[in-house]
Amino acid sequence: MNTTIKDDYFVYEEEIKKSRFICHLKRVGNEDEAREFINKIKKEHYKANHNCSAFTLGENQEIQRSSDDGEPSGTAGVPMLEVLKKREIINVVAVVTRYFGGVKLGAGGLIRAYAGSVAHALDEAPLVKIVEQQEIKINIDYSLFDNLNRFLDTQVLKLIDAQFTTEITGSIFVDLDKVDDILSQITESFNGKVSTSLGEKRFVEVDI
Template sequence: MTITIKDDVIFEEEIKKSRFICHLKRVTTEEAAREFINSIKKQHHKANHNVSAFTIGDHQEIQRSSDDGEPSGTAGVPMLEILKKRELTNLVAVVTRYFGGIKLGAGGLIRAYAGSVNHAIDAVGLVKIVEQTQLDIDMDYGLFDNVSRYLTSAGLAIADSVFTEKVVITVFADTAELEQLKEDLTEQFHGKLELTIGDKKLVEVAI
């Protein structure tokens, strides 16, 4: 399971007359992250700074940040720390700053850059990306109602139902929980269900 933003977003705020524009984008490779950073730098080439941070991989294996001219440790690292603290991955953040004439100091810069990323994340919302596996449940007609109720009570939506000589119900369950589900179904219905594992897919679930 990985957690990332629901969608790409741009969030702008003004702090002591400086404009801070946070761009968040979903990416899956370091190359894509760097391409996005460069595109923002071109788009905002007149800005004083285009500070960046990104995390890539299921367990944030790749982590990078750049202060882009701000005092060392006051911009890129605080942005990266927000991504790490909130356990977000496959995400690049670029905060563009147009200087307004009032210096913020080291503490003010840290709060501004970290806050900009935090506020943008809150504005767009998060999703978790979960791998699910198809499970086909083959049964006699007499079991259909009870099995359907059981699946509903377990929080599983029925994706498809096929009625021929028997009934086949298709559900998608979190892969990590599939073996337990099979055991529960076998026990609950005394081995009268034929269970067949199908394809896997990635599903986004709002947090």
């Protein structure tokens, strides 16, 4: 299940051993947007010691990038990226700004701090899951319309783009993994008197 942040931008701040860690999450559509946001945060927080970053793009996280921005290699960007990967977050860039507070954390402490900053931000941010749905086109006689509406209500589905001509036509969108089951139920419930065909696919966002 792919997930992304619901809002365009979210920020979360915490203090770890006197250092300020500010995690900025931004929803992005491509690598240019991600890098533009990273540069924007760097300009806004130019007095910070580090602005480390990570982002994933694409339905299957095809693009993955990370930067330690001066922290010891592997202690910031990669741990941040791992959190995004494990949470199956897509099309989001995370920038963690660190204002050093005078207490060194060590490699293990840095890894926990940067990964934790992203994880805690994702715990607090409103998220949506991205679900692929299949359109099922429906043709039905007027005499069965009320029964169809009752059936759709029980399945929490809705007939859209309904056209009332010699018969009633419309579409429902069903989660991809439920298509076969819904088609079977329609056939069984209406004794084959409802004509169905597959249309286009779409992605929708559902609140988590």
